[in-house]
Amino acid sequence: MHEFSIAYGIVRELECVASQHKARRIMSVTLQIGQLSGVDPEALRLAFPLAARGTIAECAKLRLKKTPAVLKCHKCGRSSRAAGQTFVAVCAHCAETDVQIIAGTELLILKAELETAEDKT
Numbered sequence: 403m404h405e406f407s408i409a410y411g412i413v414r415e416l417e418c419v420a421s422q423h424k425a426r427r428i429m430s431v432t433l434q435i436g437q438l439s440g441v442d443p444e445a446l447r448l449a450f451p452l453a454a455r456g457t458i459a460e461c462a463k464l465r466l467k468k469t470p471a472v473l474k475c476h477k478c479g480r481s482s483r484a485a486g487q488t489f490v491a492v493c494a495h496c497a498e499t500d501v502q503i504i505a506g507t508e509l510l511i512l513k514a515e516l517e518t519a520e521d522k523t
């Protein structure tokens with residue numbers, strides 16, 4: 403399950419952000435997962451707490467924001483969203499298959515809520 407290595411990578415990035423902001427704890431993290439990122443959100447949900455165990459992100463709430471794939475058509479020039487669970491690289495407007503994927507392959511940390519020392523009085 404490669405979601406484990408992805409989860410470890412996310413935790414490492416969070417630790418980096420947390421130390422930059424002198425945070426004590428990470429409260430929550432929001433990830434953007436593109437439809438074509440190859441990441442199984444449910445598997446990542448299971449892997450994250452294991453990867454975060456013993457780190458500053460141990461108690462972080464994981465929020466996942468799934469984003470659909472977006473195609474840009476080389477024939478009509480319009481962009482369309484790939485509908486449904488199964489990805490088909492076809493333009494929704496003119497059914498052209500000569501399309502370019504312009505979004506949906508990303509895996510990003512959108513937001514991380516940090517608790518800093520100053521927060522607690």
Ligand SMILES: [Zn+2]
Pocket residue numbers: 475476477478479480493494495496497498
């Ligand atoms: Zn088209």
